[in-house]
Amino acid sequence: MGKSRKPSANMKKVAAFKSQLGDGGLGGLDDIFAREEERSERQAVEHDEALYEKACASKNRYSSHADAEEAIRLCAEHGTRGLRSYKCRYCGGWHLTSKPQ
Known part of the structure; x- marks a missing residue:
């Protein structure tokens, strides 16, 4: 048996596949983007702290x-x-x- 021609059957298969991926069908991409944003924010804070140390605290x-x-x-x-x-x-x-x- 091949692929069903019924749209409802195909939609059920797609929904089942996406549910296996987790995160609403994005395959964890939401988590990846959130982690990248957190990393970027941490890096900006570390950069600001390094600038403060170099420009002020060490002088x-x-x-x-x-x-x-x-x-x-x-x-x-x-x-x-x-x-x-x-x-x-x-x-x-x-x-x-x-x-x-």
């Missing part, structure tokens, strides 16, 4: 622009040149960097 914080400029002057006296100060977007304080603006 000396100066309470004013004048304090940071004084630190640059003292560093220059000891041979470190090419520093500049910038206002931190994380803590609102001032940090030093050697990167050009």
Whole structure:
């Protein structure tokens, strides 16, 4: 016996097949997409934490622009040149960097 020509019989076979797949017939794709979204969100949080660590937490914080400029002057006296100060977007304080603006 071959494939039934009755649409209702075919629909029952399709429904039975999809029920074996689970997740409403998507074969677990809903779960895959949800896991990928969670992974992407975790990665974004980890990236933000790494940026914070690099840009703020691992650096000396100066309470004013004048304090940071004084630190640059003292560093220059000891041979470190090419520093500049910038206002931190994380803590609102001032940090030093050697990167050009």
